[in-house]
Amino acid sequence: MSTPNQTAPPPATFLRKDRRSSSWKWWVTGLLLLATMINYMDRVTLSGASVRVTSELGLSELQYGHLELGFGWAFAAGSLGFGFLADRIRVYYLYPAVLLAWSLMGIASGWARGFEGLLLFRCLLGFFEAGHWPCALKTTFALLSDKDRTMGNSVLQSGASLGAVLTPQILRMLMSDQPGSWRNAFVAVGAVGLLWVVLWFACLRPRDLDAPADAPATSAGQDKPDGLAAVLGSGRFWAVALLILGAQTVWHIYRVWLMKFLVTGRGYGQQEALNFNSVYFLATDIGCLLAGAVSLWLVRRWGASAHGAKRTVYTGACLLTSLSVLLPWMDKGWPLMMLLLLIGAGALALFPCYYSFVQELSAAHVGKLTGLLSLWVWSVTSPLHSAFGLLVDRTHSYDSGLLVAGLAPWLGVFALKLLWPQSKVPAPSTTR
Numbered sequence: 001m002s003t004p005n006q007t008a009p010p011p012a013t014f015l016r017k018d019r020r021s022s023s024w025k026w027w028v029t030g031l032l033l034l035a036t037m038i039n040y041m042d043r044v045t046l047s048g049a050s051v052r053v054t055s056e057l058g059l060s061e062l063q064y065g066h067l068e069l070g071f072g073w074a075f076a077a078g079s080l081g082f083g084f085l086a087d088r089i090r091v092y093y094l095y096p097a098v099l100l101a102w103s104l105m106g107i108a109s110g111w112a113r114g115f116e117g118l119l120l121f122r123c124l125l126g127f128f129e130a131g132h133w134p135c136a137l138k139t140t141f142a143l144l145s146d147k148d149r150t151m152g153n154s155v156l157q158s159g160a161s162l163g164a165v166l167t168p169q170i171l172r173m174l175m176s177d178q179p180g181s182w183r184n185a186f187v188a189v190g191a192v193g194l195l196w197v198v199l200w201f202a203c204l205r206p207r208d209l210d211a212p213a214d215a216p217a218t219s220a221g222q223d224k225p226d227g228l229a230a231v232l233g234s235g236r237f238w239a240v241a242l243l244i245l246g247a248q249t250v251w252h253i254y255r256v257w258l259m260k261f262l263v264t265g266r267g268y269g270q271q272e273a274l275n276f277n278s279v280y281f282l283a284t285d286i287g288c289l290l291a292g293a294v295s296l297w298l299v300r301r302w303g304a305s306a307h308g309a310k311r312t313v314y315t316g317a318c319l320l321t322s323l324s325v326l327l328p329w330m331d332k333g334w335p336l337m338m339l340l341l342l343i344g345a346g347a348l349a350l351f352p353c354y355y356s357f358v359q360e361l362s363a364a365h366v367g368k369l370t371g372l373l374s375l376w377v378w379s380v381t382s383p384l385h386s387a388f389g390l391l392v393d394r395t396h397s398y399d400s401g402l403l404v405a406g407l408a409p410w411l412g413v414f415a416l417k418l419l420w421p422q423s424k425v426p427a428p429s430t431t432r
Contacts, residue, residue, distance in 0.1 A: 083371010324406020
């Protein structure tokens with residue numbers, strides 16, 4: 001005779017991800033959205049308050065560019081370190097640690113009394129923020145199958161827009177005419193990250209992220225033991241490296257310089273520009289989510305491969321960012337605003353495609369590849385902000401730099417065509 005306890009699973013099985021509801025993985029993906037939102041709130045506080053900060057601290061446009069250069073190079077260094085750590089240390093523990101660290105650096109930025117102090121805190125912020133991306137991609141890789149990852153990565157990346165939408169409104173509430181009031185915004189935004197750590201431990205258990213969601217389906221085509229070296233020497237890797245170079249250029253040039261373009265370049269008031277910043281980043285959020293939705297639609301409705309769908313979506317996003325060629329002929333007014341919204345939608349739509357391409361390269365080295373690619377792209381693109389600031393100091397115009405940035409993503413389209421032929425897409429490796 002069976003006992004009442006025979007049909008009940010051991011308590012530990014309640015913690016297994018394969019025993020959870022089908023919606024659980026999407027709730028966790030939503031938690032990643034919140035992490036990206038916090039990441040960008042800490043990051044874009046400076047650009048939103050840039051006019052006040054540079055004025056009160058007596059900074060030139062070149063020095064403002066140097067702040068972004070320092071952030072970017074520190075981000076590059078952190079990407080390499082945390083990318084390798086994410087493949088060696090359980091993301092369950094690493095992720096909340098880096099989020100807590102960057103939140104504290106965001107708070108500390110509000111205490112800076114001059115250029116040197118602000119530069120130090122921005123560098124530390126960039127270093128710890130870099131840990132978000134390898135941890136987040138390891139999480140979506142473990143939770144979602146290949147056909148769902150572009151959509152999951154869209155949800156993850158859309159948090160950038162939400163953070164950028166909310167931050168200008170926080171700045172509007174906390175920045176008064178009183179000198180130094182911008183400091184309160186840095187402290188308030190940095191404090192938001194503390195709650196996320198509690199939510200993370202409430203939603204997951206240590207072993208939830210130990211294996212890819214589609215490990216059985218991707219066991220074919222394994223890398224050799226030296227698979228990382230083979231991946232780094234492949235055309236596929238360099239196609240993705242050039243792709244992210246173009247995507248990063250357009251996204252971050254507009255993120256960093258949009259406020260100054262509106263206020264100084266086109267004569268908008270600070271409050272008006274802050275309000276438009278929120279609308280702009282809302283448009284980027286829509287573009288990002290549409291990228292995932294269209295990719296999923298192409299796979300399920302038209303039978304496209306997951307890889308082919310990503311290519312199509314990426315090319316469509318490039319067409320939107322290319323509208324930047326019209327900027328030099330656009331004066332202040334609603335046509336300029338609409339043009340910027342379309343460019344922004346295209347700019348963020350590039351990123352979920354990029355993340356999914358990285359996850360195709362090798363299942364064994366998602367963290368390392370994410371870190372190495374971030375090291376590469378932040379090292380190369382961060383000096384562009386100093387160059388952009390120098391160009392503005394000399395020409396008193398933001399137009400030509402924004403135009404070129406909008407065309408940069410085409411580099412990825414041509415790189416995929418030449419270095420990653422669609423007919424030769426291999427299955428990702430599961431060798432560890």
